[in-house]
Amino acid sequence: MQINKNFNDNLLTPKAELQKRIEKLQLELRQYDLDGALIIQSTDLVYFTGTYQNAHLYIPVEGRPIIMVRRNIDRMKTDSKLDVPIIPFKSMSEIIHFIKQHNLPLPKRLGLEMDVLPVSSFLRYQKIFLDTEFFDCTHIIRKLRAIKSSFEISRIKETSKMMDKIFRSLFEIIRPGLSEFDLVGEIESVARREGHQGLIRVRGFNAEFYFGQLLTGVNSAITSYFDGPINGVGLYPEVPFGPGGKIIQRNEPILFDYVGAKSGYITDMTRTFVIGSIDSKLDKSYQVAKEIQQAIIQEAKPGLPAKMLYDLAYKIAKKYNLIDHFMGAPYPVSFIGHGIGLELNELPVLAKGIEEPLQEGMVFAIEPKFVFPGIAGVGLENTFILNKSGLEKLSSFPDDKIINI
Structure with a gap:
């Protein structure tokens, strides 16, 4: 089905700009021996995807990111120029499934935005990523954005x-x-x-x-x-x-x-x-x-x-x-x-x-x-x-x- 565009292209963040930001983050993830970062904060989502929707963006240290969207997947597809899989999801418990489905290894060390992450969400991630060590990647992202x-x-x-x-x-x-x-x-x-x-x-x-x-x-x-x-x-x-x-x-x-x-x-x-x-x-x-x-x-x-x-x-x-x-x-x-x-x-x-x-x-x-x-x-x-x-x-x-x- 053809989705109507919401904005002119000149209002969208260019694909090359978004890719460059993700590549810089992946380079930093390597420096800190992290396997990936899970991005949920609204501004960070805007920075890496060009728009904000209710979503989880998983950026592996190598390979293509995936965007898991709770609401609104149509807007994410029209408003972001990032060329990555965009997947609808209903529950945080599906995150592991989608990471595996896209042939990405499960992270042993995972970056989270702990400066703004609600404790309730962090506890959920602990139950989902049972064998994963969590790392506060806030300072990495903020220094990139500076x-x-x-x-x-x-x-x-x-x-x-x-x-x-x-x-x-x-x-x-x-x-x-x-x-x-x-x-x-x-x-x-x-x-x-x-x-x-x-x-x-x-x-x-x-x-x-x-x-x-x-x-x-x-x-x-x-x-x-x-x-x-x-x-x-x-x-x-x-x-x-x-x-x-x-x-x-x-x-x-x-x-x-x-x-x-x-x-x-x-x-x-x-x-x-x-x-x-x-x-x-x-x-x-x-x-x-x-x-x-x-x-x-x-x-x-x-x-x-x-x-x-x-x-x-x-x-x-x-x-x-x-x-x-x-x-x-x-x-x-x-x-x-x-x-x-x-x-x-x-x-x-x-x-x-x-x-x-x-x-x-x-x-x-x-x-x-x-x-x-x-x-x-x-x-x-x-x-x-x-x-x-x-x-x-x-x-x-x-x-x-x-x-x-």
């Missing part, structure tokens, strides 16, 4: 172009008298028309994330559960994060921290706006944030330990006596940036004590921010690609000063 291909970089650049358009729309949208939440609704309408996919993928347990933070005045200095410098009050105690019902006023910071996502790929961007004028202390802090960003641009290069960029930012904040406000207060975070791609929180982490060297092809957001409890938060954020010669900034939207609406 280095972006030219295809991925082109997708990320398209997302960044979308973000520039969204931020330019703010000049017509921001006005006094609106609540934060009402204003975010208007902005999200623009974002969806520009192609924002809505869904933001974040790796981890209890990792829900609201992708649009527009916080004004004191609300931008309210802390909560989220492991980042800026949180916001939220609308309800059940979701204490992001914009709330505060009315936008003149002469106070309007901090817009927005995650763009298009064709799967994410960029992160923050600017600080004001209607009228702003306190000199906050303005000075923004200029320090700009100085931190510029210093990182000058310093970052392949081979540099990730911690060096955090240490550099900390040193500059200390020089201006802003340490008590640097990257959140009263609960600061110990990073200055984070990797970005299919997920918001990818490698590398530009954090205190992280020795891993930066590599060409990494994409990360740099977000110097300062928080003054009871007053406001200010800062900026841009997404960068690390090339052989240094950092390439993606956004063309201005960031040299707090923007007056």
Whole structure:
């Protein structure tokens, strides 16, 4: 039966791109003496198949992978260009059968994504793979995904172009008298028309994330559960994060921290706006944030330990006596940036004590921010690609000063 195509070919991840990713994983599996990896996490499935359906992807250390799909096999066949067997299955107990059926040896050492795998699923795998030793292959996959291909970089650049358009729309949208939440609704309408996919993928347990933070005045200095410098009050105690019902006023910071996502790929961007004028202390802090960003641009290069960029930012904040406000207060975070791609929180982490060297092809957001409890938060954020010669900034939207609406 002929299956109708859902998308134009230019929206699908090319077959050669998917094959290259799998070959790189197979090479890593050999290095760790693994016989295969069983992939179930949504973003990893997108990375290796080009789409997400409820499925198990088994990648042997040698030979062709197999995709076992619980729902929806038709969508997997039309939306993925990966040339491998795609099999319907109903029960996890069938996995062994399908591995044997495709003449693949049963794994003695099997990689699983243990950072996100539910315990209940892990216990099921233990009962299914009776003679198999399990290995956490999360770090292998995340390190592979940290280095972006030219295809991925082109997708990320398209997302960044979308973000520039969204931020330019703010000049017509921001006005006094609106609540934060009402204003975010208007902005999200623009974002969806520009192609924002809505869904933001974040790796981890209890990792829900609201992708649009527009916080004004004191609300931008309210802390909560989220492991980042800026949180916001939220609308309800059940979701204490992001914009709330505060009315936008003149002469106070309007901090817009927005995650763009298009064709799967994410960029992160923050600017600080004001209607009228702003306190000199906050303005000075923004200029320090700009100085931190510029210093990182000058310093970052392949081979540099990730911690060096955090240490550099900390040193500059200390020089201006802003340490008590640097990257959140009263609960600061110990990073200055984070990797970005299919997920918001990818490698590398530009954090205190992280020795891993930066590599060409990494994409990360740099977000110097300062928080003054009871007053406001200010800062900026841009997404960068690390090339052989240094950092390439993606956004063309201005960031040299707090923007007056």
